[in-house]
Amino acid sequence: MRDPEGLLPAPTGVTAEGPLPDRPYDVAIVGAGVVGCAIARRLARHPRLNVALIEARDDVGQGTSKANTAILHTGFDAVPGTLEARLVREGRARLTAYAAESGIPVEPVGALLVAWDEEQLAALPRLAAKAAANSYDDARALDRAELYAREPHLGPGALGALHIPGESVICPWTTTLAYATQAVRAGVDLHLNTEVQQADWDDGHRLHTSRGVLRARHLVNAAGLGADTLDHRLGHDDFTVTPRRGQLLVFDKFARPLVRHILLPVPTALGKGVLVAPTVYGNVLLGPTAEDLDDKRATGTTAEGIALLRERGRRILPALIEEEVTAVYAGLRAATGQEDYRIAAHPERSYVTVGGIRSTGLTASLAIAEHVTALLAGTGLDLGPGSDLEPVRMPNLGEAFPRPHQRPELIAADPAYGTLVCHCERVSLGEIRDALAGPVPPRGPDGLRRRTRAGAGRCQGFYCGAELRELLERRGRGERA
Numbered sequence: 001m002r003d004p005e006g007l008l009p010a011p012t013g014v015t016a017e018g019p020l021p022d023r024p025y026d027v028a029i030v031g032a033g034v035v036g037c038a039i040a041r042r043l044a045r046h047p048r049l050n051v052a053l054i055e056a057r058d059d060v061g062q063g064t065s066k067a068n069t070a071i072l073h074t075g076f077d078a079v080p081g082t083l084e085a086r087l088v089r090e091g092r093a094r095l096t097a098y099a100a101e102s103g104i105p106v107e108p109v110g111a112l113l114v115a116w117d118e119e120q121l122a123a124l125p126r127l128a129a130k131a132a133a134n135s136y137d138d139a140r141a142l143d144r145a146e147l148y149a150r151e152p153h154l155g156p157g158a159l160g161a162l163h164i165p166g167e168s169v170i171c172p173w174t175t176t177l178a179y180a181t182q183a184v185r186a187g188v189d190l191h192l193n194t195e196v197q198q199a200d201w202d203d204g205h206r207l208h209t210s211r212g213v214l215r216a217r218h219l220v221n222a223a224g225l226g227a228d229t230l231d232h233r234l235g236h237d238d239f240t241v242t243p244r245r246g247q248l249l250v251f252d253k254f255a256r257p258l259v260r261h262i263l264l265p266v267p268t269a270l271g272k273g274v275l276v277a278p279t280v281y282g283n284v285l286l287g288p289t290a291e292d293l294d295d296k297r298a299t300g301t302t303a304e305g306i307a308l309l310r311e312r313g314r315r316i317l318p319a320l321i322e323e324e325v326t327a328v329y330a331g332l333r334a335a336t337g338q339e340d341y342r343i344a345a346h347p348e349r350s351y352v353t354v355g356g357i358r359s360t361g362l363t364a365s366l367a368i369a370e371h372v373t374a375l376l377a378g379t380g381l382d383l384g385p386g387s388d389l390e391p392v393r394m395p396n397l398g399e400a401f402p403r404p405h406q407r408p409e410l411i412a413a414d415p416a417y418g419t420l421v422c423h424c425e426r427v428s429l430g431e432i433r434d435a436l437a438g439p440v441p442p443r444g445p446d447g448l449r450r451r452t453r454a455g456a457g458r459c460q461g462f463y464c465g466a467e468l469r470e471l472l473e474r475r476g477r478g479e480r481a
Contacts, residue, residue, distance in 0.1 A: 016058060243334070250283050
């Protein structure tokens with residue numbers, strides 16, 4: 001959203017402090033990750049509804065949604081016949097179209113499922129058959145020569161691969177923000193820093209939060225890692241979430257020419273395993289690990305996890321390990337012990353739970369939103385007439401598309417787009433100003449990084465950090481950015 005003076009007030013639909021509205025909402029959605037934001041956006045198409053989106057942290061997409069492998073999946077390896085398989089397939093088509101319309105960067109790089117021994121090689125035909133059962137018919141086996149022709153830097157010893165040309169990489173930060181932006185613009189109230197501490201039912205839902213009580217006639221539980229806790233508080237015991245930590249290494253942009261596809265291992269019961277993937281930002285990812293933990297806040301990295309990734313990466317792409325690592329991070333996925341999403345309606349309590357959304361949740365998000373909206377209607381929610389939302393056009397964070405500093409016409413109209421603040425990621429003052437004035441503005445450096453990439457580069461904000469903090473503080477005082 002453009003604000004040439006940098007003076008737009010904070011949107012009235014976004015709050016992070018003070019008491020919550022006393023009026024009851026038609027629907028409250030707990031959890032502003034990519035799925036919760038997608039559901040809010042979908043419900044915003046019905047202007048009769050009063051909708052609240054509640055998030056315990058100070059920004060959207062602060063949990064699992066910000067720390068994943070950023071792959072737009074085909075669903076080729078989902079369990080056939082599951083809800084996840086259907087929603088990933090439908091969601092991929094929806095999100096591909098939405099990304100093109102909204103300016104979310106997507107690169108269709110394709111994937112190679114690499115076999116490193118005879119047992120894995122023998123599994124490839126079964127995986128191709130599984131892909132076909134999931135209505136994905138483009139999987140094709142490659143022999144060793146074809147594989148190394150496609151990926152000449154691949155480590156020695158690979159025997160063959162299954163080529164999945166439809167796999168893509170996407171920007172998960174922009175996707176979540178796009179959903180939230182459209183929802184807020186259409187009238188959804190986004191309440192940040194609002195942790196649900198208790199819940200009860202009295203002819204409607206009463207959510208006791210860190211900012212007071214919020215009432216709603218219908219409730220959607222999209223709380224991610226906390227979905228089982230909220231479910232239990234509402235009297236259900238359908239599933240238990242085990243936090244599964246995935247640690248990842250981010251390699252510098254100089255590593256990008258080493259890999260052309262997403263390089264996948266043959267999957268195991270714990271997940272898809274350690275992969276190497278390009279990103280839309282021009283970096284290369286290595287990871288994730290898969291560690292089942294007890295602590296839902298354990299997002300720290302470990303020396304053991306990093307050592308494991310380097311060992312696996314040395315086999316997959318030896319030259320990658322010699323490149324510079326610019327960041328190390330970890331995310332927690334909501335494992336439930338089931339190979340499917342745990343989405344269910346409870347009509348007697350006007351309640352829909354959306355649990356066990358794994359790494360495919362980004363891809364499936366728009367389809368999940370459609371499914372949940374239908375379930376809500378089944379619990380008695382009168383949606384009322386629907387309408388199309390005002391389209392949104394997001395700032396481009398991808399390297400495969402022109403950035404503002406590369407657009408002379410944009411700079412001629414506004415020189416701020418030619419003034420770089422973050423030189424590692426080539427982020428201009430104009431982009432930062434726009435993010436600070438947006439419908440869902442950042443509340444700190446991390447949020448600003450997800451909106452602009454400022455501070456996400458080689459120096460990790462060492463050079464630009466002070467200036468970024470000053471711009472945030474000036475915005476907080478209502479001054480020009």
